[in-house]
Structures are given as C-alpha cells and as structure tokens.
Amino acid sequence: MCDNFSQQVEQAADWIRSAERLSAMTGAGVSAESGVPTFRGAGGLWEGRRAEEMATPEAFRADPACVWRFYNMRRDRLLQCAPNAAHQALAEIEKDRTDFCLITQNVDGLHRAAGSRNVVELHGDIWIDRCGVCDYAERVTEVSQAPIPRCPKCDGMMRPGVVWFGETLPPDAIDAAQTAAAQCAVMLVIGTSSMVQPAASLAMVAQHHGAKVIEINPESTPLTADANLVIAEKAGTAMAAIAKALSQPE
Numbered sequence: 001m002c003d004n005f006s007q008q009v010e011q012a013a014d015w016i017r018s019a020e021r022l023s024a025m026t027g028a029g030v031s032a033e034s035g036v037p038t039f040r041g042a043g044g045l046w047e048g049r050r051a052e053e054m055a056t057p058e059a060f061r062a063d064p065a066c067v068w069r070f071y072n073m074r075r076d077r078l079l080q081c082a083p084n085a086a087h088q089a090l091a092e093i094e095k096d097r098t099d100f101c102l103i104t105q106n107v108d109g110l111h112r113a114a115g116s117r118n119v120v121e122l123h124g125d126i127w128i129d130r131c132g133v134c135d136y137a138e139r140v141t142e143v144s145q146a147p148i149p150r151c152p153k154c155d156g157m158m159r160p161g162v163v164w165f166g167e168t169l170p171p172d173a174i175d176a177a178q179t180a181a182a183q184c185a186v187m188l189v190i191g192t193s194s195m196v197q198p199a200a201s202l203a204m205v206a207q208h209h210g211a212k213v214i215e216i217n218p219e220s221t222p223l224t225a226d227a228n229l230v231i232a233e234k235a236g237t238a239m240a241a242i243a244k245a246l247s248q249p250e
Contacts, residue, residue, distance in 0.1 A: 019212075021099040022099060022100045022185070022188075023100070025177075027104075028105070030106065031081075031108050033086060068160075082110075083114035085236035086234075088115075090116055091114040102116050104120070126161070131159075134151060134154045178202065181202040185210070190238075200222070207226065215230045
C-alpha cells in the first residue's frame, strides 16, 4: 500500500481511470468541510433537548411544531453553506462517466448543488417536504414560514423528507446502493465513520464482488484495515488532488 500522498493519489486515479463502473459513498465528514453542523455529540442541546430527540417519529407526533422549528433552523443554517472541494471533485469526475453512482448518508443536498446527478440519498433529503398522510412530496428552496406546513393535496401535515431514528431506509435507495456496490470495480468511501448500518456494509459488498475500496478519512475507521487503499486526509484535499490527477493526460 502506498504511503506517500502523491503516490496514493496517483494509485487512486489509476484505479478510477481503468474502472468500468465507479461508486462513491460519502458521510458527514464531507459536509463538515462546508460548515454543516452535525447536531450530534455530547452537550448538543436544542431548546433544552438533545438534537437526536428531534429526529424521531415520536417527537413529531408529540409536538410537530417543535420538530419543524428544529428542521427550519437546520435549513436556515444550510442556506449559508456551499459545496466544498470534495463535492465539486465528485461532480467533476461524474461529468466524464456514465457508470458513476454516488451514495450519500448526508441529507443536506450539497452533492446535487455541486452538480452531481446520479445520487442515492440513503437518509433522505432535508429539502423535501413529504406528506405524512398521502403520497405527495415537493422540493423546497427556502425556510417555511408556516409553523406546520400542510399538504396541498389532502391538507395533511407535511414532514421533512429525511429518515428519522427508528424508521427504515427507503427500499429503492437501499436497492440502488447495493446494486451499485455489487457492480462497481472501484468504490470510494469518503468521510464516513463506517459504523452506521446498512451503509457501512456496502464497502464489504463491493470487495466481495471484486472491487477495490479506497477509503478517504483523516481518522481510522472499522473499514481502514480492510480497504485496498487508505488516504488519511480530509475529503476536500484528497478528492481535489484525485480529480486533478484524472484531468491530466495519461
């Protein structure tokens, strides 16, 4: 395994260049470089409650207006964030390929904002309002002024289009992610702890089917020992360098 950063970048670029199919999986470490707060961790309180307590079906049933205040606050903060070098590099890599699938655990929409097209959002999208009664859903671009948005189709309560604790992931997203992992020749795993299932198992699915796994993370994770290549750098630094290497003539 390469130890020098430039050698690691060249190795990653070589594998990506020759791969018939490419997948990438991203986690909170990518968004953190854009200043997106995670709202998790010790001491993280919002209106006197742990932020995680807001992200449950039970919290929404008990006090939907409070949950909407929390998510509107998050949306307001996201309006101040922009895609970073990692988002931009992944979008740039996709421009030259028709076989690229980007799987993300993030809900902030920054991959799409950077120009990525084939995105599988395992945990949903914070910029989607979804009716809790019927099948209506819509994309929004600003913070709602209504205490509880109502469905224009059935007048039911709308909820943020994210997956809450205790809910199952969207079957279509899981199927698409597992298919991409099983079919790719190279999988990039970027800025994720590799601890949250089922996303954490996708790299092993890829390896089981013969893919090379490249982990990009400044911190060691449960995947580190098994990855074919580990680049212990921040996502933006590593992905910008890889994208640059891919743009150079062979």
